[in-house]
Amino acid sequence: MKEALTYKDAGVDIHEGEKAVKLMKQHVEKTFNKNVLTGLGGFGGLFKLDLTHIKEPVLVSGTDGVGTKLKIAFLMDKHDTVGQDCVAMCVNDILCQGAKPLFFLDYIATGKLKAEKAADIVKGISEGCIESGCALIGGETAEMPDFYPEGEYDLAGFAVGLVDRDQIIDGSKIREGNVLIGLPSSGLHSNGYSLVRKLFLEKMNLSVKGHIDELGTTLGKALMKPTRIYAKECNAIFPLCDVKGVVHITGGGFYENIPRILPEGLGAKINLGSWEVTELFRFIQKCGHVDRDEMYSTFNMGIGMIMVADAKDANLFLDTLKDAKIIGQVVKGEGVTLCRE
Numbered sequence: 001m002k003e004a005l006t007y008k009d010a011g012v013d014i015h016e017g018e019k020a021v022k023l024m025k026q027h028v029e030k031t032f033n034k035n036v037l038t039g040l041g042g043f044g045g046l047f048k049l050d051l052t053h054i055k056e057p058v059l060v061s062g063t064d065g066v067g068t069k070l071k072i073a074f075l076m077d078k079h080d081t082v083g084q085d086c087v088a089m090c091v092n093d094i095l096c097q098g099a100k101p102l103f104f105l106d107y108i109a110t111g112k113l114k115a116e117k118a119a120d121i122v123k124g125i126s127e128g129c130i131e132s133g134c135a136l137i138g139g140e141t142a143e144m145p146d147f148y149p150e151g152e153y154d155l156a157g158f159a160v161g162l163v164d165r166d167q168i169i170d171g172s173k174i175r176e177g178n179v180l181i182g183l184p185s186s187g188l189h190s191n192g193y194s195l196v197r198k199l200f201l202e203k204m205n206l207s208v209k210g211h212i213d214e215l216g217t218t219l220g221k222a223l224m225k226p227t228r229i230y231a232k233e234c235n236a237i238f239p240l241c242d243v244k245g246v247v248h249i250t251g252g253g254f255y256e257n258i259p260r261i262l263p264e265g266l267g268a269k270i271n272l273g274s275w276e277v278t279e280l281f282r283f284i285q286k287c288g289h290v291d292r293d294e295m296y297s298t299f300n301m302g303i304g305m306i307m308v309a310d311a312k313d314a315n316l317f318l319d320t321l322k323d324a325k326i327i328g329q330v331v332k333g334e335g336v337t338l339c340r341e
Contacts, residue, residue: 022115023118028136033135038138049102060099065156066190068194070155072208073224078220081124084229085226088226089157089190089250091161092229094159095246097168097169100162101134101161102134102161107156108121108153108154110142113143124226128229170261171308174261176331181325182324183321185278185300186225186227186228191253191300214279227304236321246305246307253295253297256297258336259334259335266330266334269331275303281299293338
C-alpha cells in the first residue's frame with residue numbers, strides 16, 4: 001500500500017504555523033487599544049472608529065515593504081528590527097497627509113516557515129506599531145515551498161490612518177518663501193540598499209560582520225539601524241501650527257520626493273551644510289566614488305522627513321522638535337536645487 005501524501009510532505013507545516021501564531025500573540029497584543037474589537041486569529045481585524053471632534057473623517061492608507069534591506073538581515077540572521085522598518089515605511093507615508101495612524105496589517109511570505117524567526121519579525125512590527133501609536137490588528141504568514149530561497153522571506157505592510165478633511169496636508173498652501181524644516185534620519189532607513197550591496201558586498205567584498213573604523217561599528221549594524229518613525233513629532237507639531245507640506249524622504253531621495261508636494265511653479269532650494277550628513281553616507285560616497293547628485297537622488301542623506309511652514313513659525317518648530325533643522329526654502333522655479341549657503 002502506498003504511503004499517503006500529506007501537506008507537510010509538500011513543504012507546508014501547519015503545526016509550525018500554529019506555533020508561530022502562539023509566539024506572535026504576546027507581541028501583537030501589546031499594540032491593542034480600546035478600539036480593537038478582535039483578537040488574534042480572526043478572519044478579519046475589527047477596529048472601532050473614534051470620531052470625537054472629527055467633522056468629516058477621511059481614511060488615509062499606505063502600503064510598502066522593506067526592500068533589499070532584508071538581504072542584510074538574512075546575512076546577519078537578525079530579524080527583530082526589519083518589522084519596525086516595514087511599519088515606518090507605511091506610517092511615515094500616511095503622516096505626510098496629516099493622518100493619525102490607527103491600525104496596521106502585515107504580510108510575511110517564506111519558503112519554509114520557522115516559528116521563532118516569524119515571531120522575531122512580528123516583535124519588530126509590534127514595536128513599530130507601539131512607536132506609531134497604532135494597533136496591529138491582523139496579518140498573513142504564508143508558507144510557500146520552492147518559491148523563496150532557503151532562509152529567506154519577504155515582508156510587506158499596510159497602514160490606515162484618520163484625518164479630518166479640513167486638516168489634510170496636501171501641499172496646496174505652500175508659497176514662495178516658506179521654509180523647509182528637516183528631521184534627522186536614523187540611517188539609510190529602507191532605501192538605497194541595492195546600490196549599497198553592490199558596492200560593499202560585491203565590489204569591495206566586505207563582510208557584514210567586519211568592523212568599519214569610519215563607522216565605529218560593524219558594517220551590518222550600521223546598515224541594519226531601524227527606520228525612524230516620525231509619529232510623535234507629527235503629533236507634537238501638527239496642533240501647534242499650520243504645516244503646509246510634509247515629505248517622507250524615501251526612494252528617489254531629495255530630487256524625486258520634495259517636488260511631489262510643491263505646487264506648479266515652485267521649487268526647493270536646499271542649503272547644504274545646514275545639517276550634519278552622517279558618516280555612513282560619506283563612507284558610501286567615498287568608497288563608491290558616487291557623485292553628489294546620485295547620492296541625493298538615492299539616499300536620504302541624514303534627513304528622513306521634511307516639513308514646510310511659514311518662516312514665522314520656524315522657531316516654534318525648532319523649540320518643539322529639538323533635533324529639527326532649517327534646511328532650505330521654497331523658491332520660484334521647479335525641482336530641487338542644492339547649494340552652499
